[in-house]
Each structure stands twice: as C-alpha cells, then as structure tokens.
Amino acid sequence: MQFLKHAPNRRAGRPVSLVIGAACAGLALMAASPAQSAPDISGKWRTKADAVVEISTCGSALCGKLVSFPAPKGETEATATDANNRDASKRNRKLLGLKILWQLKPDGDAWSGRIYDPRRGFSAAATVTTPRAGQLNIKGCVKAVVNVCKNEVWTKVN
Structure with a gap:
C-alpha cells in the first residue's frame, strides 16, 4: 500500500492517495446521511x-x-x-x-x-x-x- 500512497495518478495528474481519500470521504458522507425509513410500529x-x-x-x-x-x-x-x-x-x-x-x-x-x-x-x-x-x-x-x-x-x- 505504500506504493499507492505516493504513486501519481497519470490520468488526472494527482496522487492516487488524494483520489482514494476523496472517494473515502464521499462514502463516509453517504453513510452518515440517514435514509428515510419507516419506524418500527410493532x-x-x-x-x-x-x-x-x-x-x-x-x-x-x-x-x-x-x-x-x-x-x-x-x-x-x-x-x-x-x-x-x-x-x-x-x-x-x-x-x-x-x-x-x-x-x-x-x-x-x-x-x-x-x-x-x-x-x-x-x-x-x-x-x-x-x-x-x-x-x-x-x-x-x-x-x-x-x-x-x-x-x-x-x-x-x-
């Protein structure tokens, strides 16, 4: 994993670690936003x-x-x-x-x-x-x- 941390992303010209970090942050925000769901009425x-x-x-x-x-x-x-x-x-x-x-x-x-x-x-x-x-x-x-x-x-x- 040390290799990915410093390897450049050739398409975007940005390090892979920034791309991975941004993706992880997006997933964390999606998980933190509660989806509306019907409450338990049992x-x-x-x-x-x-x-x-x-x-x-x-x-x-x-x-x-x-x-x-x-x-x-x-x-x-x-x-x-x-x-x-x-x-x-x-x-x-x-x-x-x-x-x-x-x-x-x-x-x-x-x-x-x-x-x-x-x-x-x-x-x-x-x-x-x-x-x-x-x-x-x-x-x-x-x-x-x-x-x-x-x-x-x-x-x-x-």
Missing part, C-alpha cells in the same frame, strides 16, 4: 373505539390483528362476529384475531397497506405514520368519486 395499539390491535410481521409485510375490543351488546369477544361486513359470506367469521391491517410495507417514513373497519364493514387503503412517540396516525382512504379519507390516532399499549 406491538399493541389502542384504537379510539378502545379496541387493541397487535401489529407484527406476517410474511414479507406487517399486519395487525384485533386482540381485544368492547363486545357488541349481548355478545362476548369470543362470540362476536363480523356482522357488518359488506360481503355476506364473511359475516360469520370471528372478530377476535381478525386481521384488520395487512400488506403494510415501508413507504418512505410511513407504512402503506390496507385496513378493514369492522364497525362499517369495508376495507380501505391505509397509510400509517408516527406523529409522536407512542402514537400511530392511521389514515384510511376509499375511492368514491374522489378519495374520502378518515384519520384516527392510536396509542401504544404498555
């Missing part, structure tokens, strides 16, 4: 309806399952079904353990995927962001004539 989150959704890895993406919720009148968590689903063939499936977030993949500093609202019985495109520590902002959008979106803030369950 864990249990309380919705504004007092349900708890657990977000974890499902294959190559994240998903969220309903792990606790206030049961509808006359039912329990164990017996409550997806009665409001627009698809009649799904109305008898259990709500407890139901995947309500799926296909969540990093999208810059957010997560994009799908969300299902069992209160209304339909799914929507979802964007998940973390405005503050311990909070998730869930934005669901349905395409009508225009995009109709609704935001909801969930809080981390310890």
Whole structure:
C-alpha cells in the first residue's frame, strides 16, 4: 500500500492517495446521511373505539390483528362476529384475531397497506405514520368519486 500512497495518478495528474481519500470521504458522507425509513410500529395499539390491535410481521409485510375490543351488546369477544361486513359470506367469521391491517410495507417514513373497519364493514387503503412517540396516525382512504379519507390516532399499549 505504500506504493499507492505516493504513486501519481497519470490520468488526472494527482496522487492516487488524494483520489482514494476523496472517494473515502464521499462514502463516509453517504453513510452518515440517514435514509428515510419507516419506524418500527410493532406491538399493541389502542384504537379510539378502545379496541387493541397487535401489529407484527406476517410474511414479507406487517399486519395487525384485533386482540381485544368492547363486545357488541349481548355478545362476548369470543362470540362476536363480523356482522357488518359488506360481503355476506364473511359475516360469520370471528372478530377476535381478525386481521384488520395487512400488506403494510415501508413507504418512505410511513407504512402503506390496507385496513378493514369492522364497525362499517369495508376495507380501505391505509397509510400509517408516527406523529409522536407512542402514537400511530392511521389514515384510511376509499375511492368514491374522489378519495374520502378518515384519520384516527392510536396509542401504544404498555
């Protein structure tokens, strides 16, 4: 390596050590600039309806399952079904353990995927962001004539 340190670069007329030094400095700057990446949103989150959704890895993406919720009148968590689903063939499936977030993949500093609202019985495109520590902002959008979106803030369950 001592040879490279003092050998001239014949094309540029500069010593190789300056060229190597400049290249190393450029790589160091690239490594020091953090790329935007989606934050870790794994864990249990309380919705504004007092349900708890657990977000974890499902294959190559994240998903969220309903792990606790206030049961509808006359039912329990164990017996409550997806009665409001627009698809009649799904109305008898259990709500407890139901995947309500799926296909969540990093999208810059957010997560994009799908969300299902069992209160209304339909799914929507979802964007998940973390405005503050311990909070998730869930934005669901349905395409009508225009995009109709609704935001909801969930809080981390310890």
